[in-house]
Amino acid sequence: MDDLREKYIALIAGAGDEAALEDLRVQAVGKKGEISLQMRELGKMTPEERQVAGPKLNALKDEINSALAAKKEALADAALDERLRGEWLDVTLPVRPVRQGSIHPISQVTEEVTAIFAELGFSVAEGPQVDSDWYNFDALNIPGHHPARAEMDTFYMHRATGDNRPPHVLRTHTSPVQIRTMEKTGAPIRIIAPGRVYRADYDQTHTPMFHQVEGLAIDKDISMANLKWVLEEFVKAYFEVDEVELRFRASHFPFTEPSAEVDIRCSWEGGQLKVGEGDDWLEILGSGMVHPKVLQNAGVDPNEWQGFAFGMGIDRIAMLKYGIPDLRAFFDSDLRWLRHYGFAALDTPNLHGGLSR
Numbered sequence: 001m002d003d004l005r006e007k008y009i010a011l012i013a014g015a016g017d018e019a020a021l022e023d024l025r026v027q028a029v030g031k032k033g034e035i036s037l038q039m040r041e042l043g044k045m046t047p048e049e050r051q052v053a054g055p056k057l058n059a060l061k062d063e064i065n066s067a068l069a070a071k072k073e074a075l076a077d078a079a080l081d082e083r084l085r086g087e088w089l090d091v092t093l094p095v096r097p098v099r100q101g102s103i104h105p106i107s108q109v110t111e112e113v114t115a116i117f118a119e120l121g122f123s124v125a126e127g128p129q130v131d132s133d134w135y136n137f138d139a140l141n142i143p144g145h146h147p148a149r150a151e152m153d154t155f156y157m158h159r160a161t162g163d164n165r166p167p168h169v170l171r172t173h174t175s176p177v178q179i180r181t182m183e184k185t186g187a188p189i190r191i192i193a194p195g196r197v198y199r200a201d202y203d204q205t206h207t208p209m210f211h212q213v214e215g216l217a218i219d220k221d222i223s224m225a226n227l228k229w230v231l232e233e234f235v236k237a238y239f240e241v242d243e244v245e246l247r248f249r250a251s252h253f254p255f256t257e258p259s260a261e262v263d264i265r266c267s268w269e270g271g272q273l274k275v276g277e278g279d280d281w282l283e284i285l286g287s288g289m290v291h292p293k294v295l296q297n298a299g300v301d302p303n304e305w306q307g308f309a310f311g312m313g314i315d316r317i318a319m320l321k322y323g324i325p326d327l328r329a330f331f332d333s334d335l336r337w338l339r340h341y342g343f344a345a346l347d348t349p350n351l352h353g354g355l356s357r
């Protein structure tokens with residue numbers, strides 16, 4: 001028994017892994033293990049012999065079992081230590097620079113415009129991008145034969161034969177939101193409506209999808225003077241300059257009477273735009289007093305209410321402010337371009353913190 005004890009204690013101590021340990025367990029105390037076989041011999045002994053040998057064999061079996069258990073635990077501890085050493089991570093190391101996403105100039109400028117007009121008491125209205133030709137044209141005093149209708153390079157929606165809904169278009173401007181807002185809320189109104197518009201056109205300054213922002217102010221006594229002041233305040237805030245000079249050029253839009261296109265005084269020195277000084281004029285928007293027929297079409301009584309409207313290209317004023325030469329690049333999703341012209345995601349534009357930090 002002493003030989004057996006010595007043999008197995010030494011073998012267990014030297015076992016290299018759990019599998020070797022399991023082999024040893026089977027060899028020693030398994031059903032046909034050496035110690036188990038010895039225990040079977042007890043039956044052949046005299047009662048006296050058995051009284052001496054029985055407890056000794058049981059003690060040996062217990063000793064081997066606890067040696068196996070202790071070694072098993074030691075092996076598991078060693079394996080865990082090994083893993084911890086291998087998978088160690090220095091959490092005090094500085095982080096690797098992470099490429100952050102950025103805000104697209106269109107989103108940035110839309111936010112800037114919204115912040116400026118919010119300060120002037122305008123809220124944001126929206127309308128559908130697929131609209132009926134009534135909202136996009138007729139209600140805005142552009143009847144079927146009107147040249148403006150042809151000039152818009154309209155995308156018409158496919159119609160199934162027998163479909164007797166009015167024709168639908170991808171809206172060619174944000175002006176239909178004027179009609180929808182007047183219908184929905186009635187007068188008085190003070191809104192801007194930024195959003196996507198569509199025209200079949202493609203060159204350095206035109207893409208088939210682009211962005212406009214519409215403005216509409218309706219009340220009892222709104223005049224061109226209010227329009228001029230609001231636009232001056234807007235242009236100063238947007239271009240972040242103290243003084244601007246606007247030029248109202250007589251124009252024609254079917255939905256306004258009178259109509260004016262608005263230019264701002266500027267200079268181009270070395271290709272760099274400066275607003276508020278110089279001898280050049282830059283056209284930035286169309287505007288006018290809302291045509292009485294338009295008010296009437298939208299259910300607002302033109303004998304009681306009047307107001308101004310304007311429409312401006314968001315992409316265009318983004319290009320001007322941030323010196324972006326080609327409109328098509330806005331929609332190429334080129335990561336290098338986005339990183340170069342994009343804005344920090346958490347710098348929300350507002351008038352107090354600065355629009356474009």
Ligand code: DAH
Nearest residue numbers: 173175286287288309310311
């Ligand atoms: N809807 C016009 C366009 O897309 C822009 C415009 C001009 C809007 C004059 C207006 C306006 O509200 O009064 O070309």
